[in-house]
Amino acid sequence: MRKQFAKTIFEVGGLDKRLTVLIGDISHFLLRDIESNYPSRFFNMGMAEQAMMSVASGLAINGLIPVVHSIAPFVTERCFEQIKDDLCYQNLGVNIISVGSAFDYASLGCTHHCYDDIAILRTLPNMQIIYPSAPHEFDILFRESYANGKPKYFRLPAKTHNLSTKPKFGEVEKLHDGECVTLVAVGPQIQNAYDAAIELAREGISCDVLHLTTIKPISENSKKIIVESVSKTQRVVTVEESSILGGIADEIANIAYDVKFRHRRIGIQDKFMLNYGKYDEHCKANGLTKEGIIKIIHEFK
């Protein structure tokens, strides 16, 4: 995923001289081609994320297209007010690209985890949130949206899926048809959701599997697809590597506000994840696995 990030930015930066990259002292080696080929448009701003975000705002005011890159908590939570005042309030086209999604840096502890980025950024008017979870998804979605003049947040997870998805900015993609449950997944969890749906289908429990690569905005047509699915199944399971407060679970509930349905939220409960270890261990502990999804659906009468 990170390699694709470097490749796409390098290619787009070669075609579009407005693209300017600011990094918070990470990914130097990964982005070395950009640094050596476009030295006047590549700046390592060190660990000063608040001013870095405002500097990006100043670049955008003069027509450049900044890419601001660091680890998720530092380019979202730490500089939330800069994103609010200097990007969203002024409606400027700055692209924030994070790595270290959710608990990717599992062993580094809670300061390096980031479960609330989607929830807090969703509340900001003008903000757009994109969550690709395969290299081709980032490539397609970045090229489609990077110059659209809006503040954007790309959340890049370390784990990727192997599905042949066809992402389009603002659109939901249905990966599996069913009648019993609407299974909505984002990020790498789409793999588990899809695999769970295949296995459940063998038992006669069929699921609609909906994949969101854009969290905000969601097109009217996609909202219609979600509402139709929820109306049909009346059972929703959302799967996300983020807080169950304010994330995709809330988004789906908002969209389907007029439909009577029951809802199970798989994600991170209202807690700090105080364990260390590996990404997979955290997934297992929080039901973010194929087995976890199947279990919830079995119990969901």
Next chain:
Amino acid sequence: MEIDYIKDLKQIRWDIVKMVHHAKEGHIPSGLSVLEILYAIYKNKNKEDSFFLSKGHASAGLYAVLAHFGILKKEELDSFCDYDSWLGGHPHRKEGCFMNSSGSLGHGFPIAAGFALSKKIKEEPGRVFCLVGDGECNEGSIWETAMYAEQLKLSNLVCVVDDNNSQIRAKISTNLVEKFRAFGWEAQEVDGHNIPDIESLIFKDSAKVYSKPFCVVARTIKGKGIKAMEDDMFSWHHKAPTDDELEKFKAEIFK
């Protein structure tokens, strides 16, 4: 010549006080402390130069100065802080008028630095002026930016600090000239109410050839020109005058 701008300043001072009285809202003393700085910048800056207000609560001062120079209409000042006005308690970005939205402190300065960087990248001429407050220099993002500006060699960036001593109750931002110099800037002090001194420091030819970013620490008086406010800046920081006070201030301004 000197008489001219003194007359101008009296009128602008009166516009600020009137505006806040009319709106029953706003920060008069901050507007008055930056008046000569804004006047000098807007009188002298050329079309390639840009100005960013970082201490947004000096909005009444900015609006009145912009109205004086014809950048916005004088009658629009009457709408200050109205529900449907575009002249809010803090300025909101508007092409041709306000480069940035401000209000929360420590934002306008890094935005101005980003704009200065964009001019370097695009090889555009002109300088970028930014007005920050001494109190605002408590914010960490001011010093993050001071570091960036030196490292990025933003010689086209001019930071003017309105050093109006408003911080005397807090952990004050002292010795700002030394602090900016320590961060690698060219820094000098000036009497922030002396227009010829400000002009000569910022707009004389030598000021345009510094190889470093340039900080001007302008010593100012909060509420300058109205004795009651100069004497009691804390009571007046965010307060509108009554009708009686308005008449008194008018007589004082035009005496």
